[in-house]
Amino acid sequence: GKETTNxxxxxxxxxxxxxxxxxxxxxxxxKAKxxxxxxxxxxxxxxKLETSIRELHDMFMDMAMLIENQGELIDHIEYNVTQTAEYVGKATEDVKKASKxxxxxE
Structure with missing residues (x-):
């Protein structure tokens, strides 16, 4: 506004x-209020943003743990499948021998 003089x-x-x-x-x-x-x-x-970021971090940590656990489970399944394939191969040989x-x- 206008300057006021003394x-x-x-x-x-x-x-x-x-x-x-x-x-x-x-x-x-x-204005101050x-x-x-x-x-x-x-x-x-x-x-609120900080809380959301913390929740997102926790979800990623949970997901990482689930992926790690599932990885171990998949490794175990893979081992069992490999063992089964070996047993089937050996059983096939045994059946052929038994047939001979x-x-x-006769």
Whole structure:
């Protein structure tokens, strides 16, 4: 706004015209309250974001553990399949031998 000179300020004070000063103080107070409300809202949003990030981190940690456990399970299944294939191969050979012996006995 307009710059007020010292003489104008003194004249206002002498005449008791202090409404100009209190009005500016009220406006400044309202602006400060609004800024505080904005800062508090931003802080609340940041806190929510932090909570969401922590939850996301926990989910990734849980997923990593599940993947590790499933990896061990898959390794165990792979071992069992390999063992089964070996047993089937050996059993096939044994059946062929038994068949030969049976033919010899006939």
């Amino acid at each position: 003489e104008e300020i003194e004249k206002m004070l002498e005449e008791g015209n202090t409404a100009v000063f209190t009005q500016d103080i009220q406006v400044d107070t309202q 609004q800024q505080l409300a904005d800062i508090e809202a931003r802080h609340a949003d940041i806190m 012996y049976q033919k010899k006995l």
